[in-house]
Amino acid sequence: MEKKFLKGNEAVAEAAILAGCRFFAGYPITPQNEIPEYMARRMPQVGGVFLQGESETASVCMVYGAAAMGKLAMTSSSGPGISLKAEGISTLAGAQLPAVIVNVMRGGPGLGTIQAAQSDYLHATKAMGHGGFRVLVLAPSTVQEAIDLTYKAFGLAVKYQNPAVVLMDGWIGSMMEPVTLPEAKEPVKNAYTGWGTRYYNPSGTDVDVVTSCLLEPDRQELLNIHFGEMYETWARDEVMAEEYMLGDAEYVIVAYGTAARAARTAIGSLREKGVKAGMLRPISLYPFPYDALKRLDKSRVRCILDTEMTLPVQMKDDIRLGVTDAIPVHSCGRSGGVVLTNEDIEDALLRIIEEEGK
Amino acid sequence: MDALYERPKSLTNRATAYCPGCLHGVATRLIAELIDELDARADTVAVLPVGCGTLGMFHFNTDIVVSPHGRTPAVATGVKRSAPEKLVFSYQGDGDLAAIGLAEIMHAANRGENFTVIFINNGTYGMTGGQMAPTTLVGQKSTTTPEGRNPAETGYPMMMCEILSQLRAPRYIARFSLDCPANVIQAKKGLRKSFELQRAGKGFTFVELLSNCPTNWGLSPLECLEWMRENTMKAFPLGVFRDRED
Amino acid sequence: MEKKITIAGFGGQGVMAIGQMLGYASCKAGGNALFLPKYGPEQRGGTANCTVTLADVEIGAPESRYVDTLIALNQPSLERFLGAVRPGGLVLLNSSLCRWTGGREDVKLAEIPADDIAREIGSPKVANIVVIGAYIGLSGVLTERQMLDAIEEKLGKRPELLEMNRLALKRGMESATPRT
Numbered sequence: 001m002e003k004k005f006l007k008g009n010e011a012v013a014e015a016a017i018l019a020g021c022r023f024f025a026g027y028p029i030t031p032q033n034e035i036p037e038y039m040a041r042r043m044p045q046v047g048g049v050f051l052q053g054e055s056e057t058a059s060v061c062m063v064y065g066a067a068a069m070g071k072l073a074m075t076s077s078s079g080p081g082i083s084l085k086a087e088g089i090s091t092l093a094g095a096q097l098p099a100v101i102v103n104v105m106r107g108g109p110g111l112g113t114i115q116a117a118q119s120d121y122l123h124a125t126k127a128m129g130h131g132g133f134r135v136l137v138l139a140p141s142t143v144q145e146a147i148d149l150t151y152k153a154f155g156l157a158v159k160y161q162n163p164a165v166v167l168m169d170g171w172i173g174s175m176m177e178p179v180t181l182p183e184a185k186e187p188v189k190n191a192y193t194g195w196g197t198r199y200y201n202p203s204g205t206d207v208d209v210v211t212s213c214l215l216e217p218d219r220q221e222l223l224n225i226h227f228g229e230m231y232e233t234w235a236r237d238e239v240m241a242e243e244y245m246l247g248d249a250e251y252v253i254v255a256y257g258t259a260a261r262a263a264r265t266a267i268g269s270l271r272e273k274g275v276k277a278g279m280l281r282p283i284s285l286y287p288f289p290y291d292a293l294k295r296l297d298k299s300r301v302r303c304i305l306d307t308e309m310t311l312p313v314q315m316k317d318d319i320r321l322g323v324t325d326a327i328p329v330h331s332c333g334r335s336g337g338v339v340l341t342n343e344d345i346e347d348a349l350l351r352i353i354e355e356e357g358k
Numbered sequence: 359m360d361a362l363y364e365r366p367k368s369l370t371n372r373a374t375a376y377c378p379g380c381l382h383g384v385a386t387r388l389i390a391e392l393i394d395e396l397d398a399r400a401d402t403v404a405v406l407p408v409g410c411g412t413l414g415m416f417h418f419n420t421d422i423v424v425s426p427h428g429r430t431p432a433v434a435t436g437v438k439r440s441a442p443e444k445l446v447f448s449y450q451g452d453g454d455l456a457a458i459g460l461a462e463i464m465h466a467a468n469r470g471e472n473f474t475v476i477f478i479n480n481g482t483y484g485m486t487g488g489q490m491a492p493t494t495l496v497g498q499k500s501t502t503t504p505e506g507r508n509p510a511e512t513g514y515p516m517m518m519c520e521i522l523s524q525l526r527a528p529r530y531i532a533r534f535s536l537d538c539p540a541n542v543i544q545a546k547k548g549l550r551k552s553f554e555l556q557r558a559g560k561g562f563t564f565v566e567l568l569s570n571c572p573t574n575w576g577l578s579p580l581e582c583l584e585w586m587r588e589n590t591m592k593a594f595p596l597g598v599f600r601d602r603e604d
Numbered sequence: 605m606e607k608k609i610t611i612a613g614f615g616g617q618g619v620m621a622i623g624q625m626l627g628y629a630s631c632k633a634g635g636n637a638l639f640l641p642k643y644g645p646e647q648r649g650g651t652a653n654c655t656v657t658l659a660d661v662e663i664g665a666p667e668s669r670y671v672d673t674l675i676a677l678n679q680p681s682l683e684r685f686l687g688a689v690r691p692g693g694l695v696l697l698n699s700s701l702c703r704w705t706g707g708r709e710d711v712k713l714a715e716i717p718a719d720d721i722a723r724e725i726g727s728p729k730v731a732n733i734v735v736i737g738a739y740i741g742l743s744g745v746l747t748e749r750q751m752l753d754a755i756e757e758k759l760g761k762r763p764e765l766l767e768m769n770r771l772a773l774k775r776g777m778e779s780a781t782p783r784t
């Protein structure tokens with residue numbers, strides 16, 4: 001089958017529709033504008049709803065309302081808008097509703113820059129909002145993977161009745177690559193399984209009480225314990241990572257998304273120079289692939305290079321948890337929207353090797 | 359023998375979660391009666407705010423979606439657009455609607471969303487203990503205006519019916535009071551009209567209900583009603599502000 | 605094979621269209637491609653640039669320090685991106701709007717009077733097709749047939765349009781003059 005040549009943002013939007021998403025609400029912000037623009041054209045064609053909210057706060061709440069009605073729903077934004085959505089995402093999580101949130105990252109903090117960056121790793125993986133909940137975080141590194149992971153994010157969101165985040169950067173959003181699209185799923189009505197009804201209207205048989213407010217501490221604690229157990233399941237069942245040339249690697253680059261692509265090219269030329277470099281590429285950032293790091297041969301791997309499009313790097317603590325300080329972890333990256341090239345990574349690793357030799 | 363008084367089917371069978379004498383109870387009951395009368399219990403979605411209105415979770419025997427603070431019209435937009443066949447209303451206090459959620463109410467109204475907003479104006483933040491609300495009257499004391507609301511510092515009460523009437527899209531905008539049976543009957547008529555307009559797909563309908571907060575006003579339920587007549591209802595004239603035929 | 609090409613010029617010169625069309629043709633011909641437009645305030649000054657990678661292998665870095673080819677459609681673009689061409693790489697100039705002022709001895713240089721040719725053909729709009737012709741003629745990365753297939757699909761099959769584009773592509777392929 002001939003491949004389509006699609007732009008990342010539009011590909012993500014189409015993938016959502018193919019996954020059965022029939023509700024989208026968003027608010028303009030660069031570099032994700034093609035997602036709402038595409039949805040504005042496409043949703044009416046498939047009998048879905050597109051809304052431009054008056055703010056990110058409002059749009060994510062529109063998604064919450066749609067999800068409460070059993071719709072597969074999505075919103076998208078970039079850094080500053082994701083901050084505003086935090087409230088709604090926390091509400092979705094607390095009310096046990098599925099939804100997909102796409103963050104097309106730019107350079108932060110604050111308004112920062114509109115160019116591509118990976119500024120929101122910590123926000124996405126540690127605290128997408130108040131209250132100590134977690135979301136599944138998937139990080140594509142190609143347009144094809146952006147499609148596949150968006151499609152998968154809906155499945156995971158429904159499976160766990162929890163929001164899932166597709167975390168990509170402005171480059172993946174704006175680049176075009178050859179892709180194949182997955183098959184279209186029939187939209188299904190998601191049955192509400194959250195806990196509101198059992199507490200507020202226990203005898204109600206034909207009604208749902210969709211709420212993130214359990215009011216009573218002991219009930220809320222039970223739910224939080226349930227969430228904790230669910231996150232453990234994710235860590236067991238939903239971890240995704242790619243191991244690239246790790247078999248004999250003495251230097252392991254850990255990178256995700258676009259940074260991992262630059263690393264792949266760097267590894268090619270490092271190997272030509274006789275440097276045994278390889279890469280671990282986390283695809284799910286939450287749950288994080290700690291086990292793949294634990295499995296690294298500590299007698300062979302001389303160091304790890306955490307490579308990110310953000311400074312200071314944000315993934316390093318997770319990497320260190322994985323290798324428990326048995327392997328030194330260095331870092332390199334560019335930030336604020338400055339382009340990270342393969343040469344930047346190659347230079348950084350060669351410098352580290354030179355330092356080692358001294 | 360016919361029952362003279364029955365619990366509406368759209369209310370759950372439990373004692374009130376609101377404070378004694380609070381008119382939230384009257385508003386909740388009015389809405390439930392009306393849903394019964396329209397035979398709409400199984401088709402209704404109540405979108406509840408953050409505020410004492412959240413306690414409606416205990417009471418409405420209908421589908422319920424609880425919103426983050428102030429985003430109630432945005433949540434209701436998502437609900438109604440996803441399930442146009444449902445009878446959808448948002449139920450919001452003055453803090454929820456006129457302070458933190460001002461953008462959401464203005465834009466839902468401006469889009470002419472086909473749901474009904476029920477606005478409980480009690481001039482205070484009841485749930486959090488009686489702070490100033492956007493509707494607190496000039497001179498009225500609250501925990502954050504201990505000397506009474508001073509317009510030089512905190513502006514004037516926001517008249518939401520009048521403000522929303524500046525917009526073109528809304529279909530019906532009216533203010534009623536819950537202070538006495540006669541006014542309650544009027545309020546119910548306004549609510550019925552709103553629900554019927556919504557069912558006919560006519561667009562945005564908005565009903566403001568002047569209410570009280572015995573707990574934070576520090577008055578007995580009866581004194582509250584007297585106070586409303588002498589103060590609230592003078593500052594917020596009752597009436598229909600918009601009834602636009604197509 | 606993997607080739608990185610930066611295309612730069614004024615907005616409205618079809619910078620993005622050239623990059624996209626090359627990427628699209630490679631994709632349609634069964635190869636790989638990555639088109640990366642630059643967005644942001646730098647666009648607003650009236651200049652535009654993009655990088656396209658054409659390959660028959662998996663594509664790693666979307667952007668590297670050096671590219672194989674610079675297609676400069678105007679003078680400021682040449683000055684800005686000349687340093688990014690790898691030694692031995694190609695600089696393709698639109699000589700209707702831009703002239704070589706030296707500065708690199710280690711690159712191949714070729715010129716194409718794209719706007720003049722387009723005017724001769726009868727439509728100033730096809731200047732970007734002329735440029736594409738020049739590039740594939742010089743690099744051999746895509747064949748005339750492959751390119752035409754892509755152009756036909758993206759720009760339409762109307763006979764007079766098709767003929768104009770076919771001519772522009774051919775003239776571009778024939779008229780690019782390498783300078784040494």
Ligand SMILES: Cc1ncc(C[n+]2csc(CCOP(=O)(O)OP(=O)(O)O)c2C)c(N)n1
Binds near residue numbers: 427452478480482
């Ligand atoms: C984002 C956010 N800010 C503040 C609060 C705390 N809060 C809960 S209820 C409330 C005010 C409610 O007042 P109103 O809307 O007038 O409702 P009432 O209780 O008077 O009916 C506030 C500020 C909150 N829950 N969420």
Ligand code: SF4
Binds near residue numbers: 375410484571
């Ligand atoms: S605090 Fe005030 S508004 Fe809330 S239930 Fe009690 S009396 Fe009613």
Ligand SMILES: [Mg+2]
Binds near residue numbers: 409480484
């Ligand atoms: Mg209030």
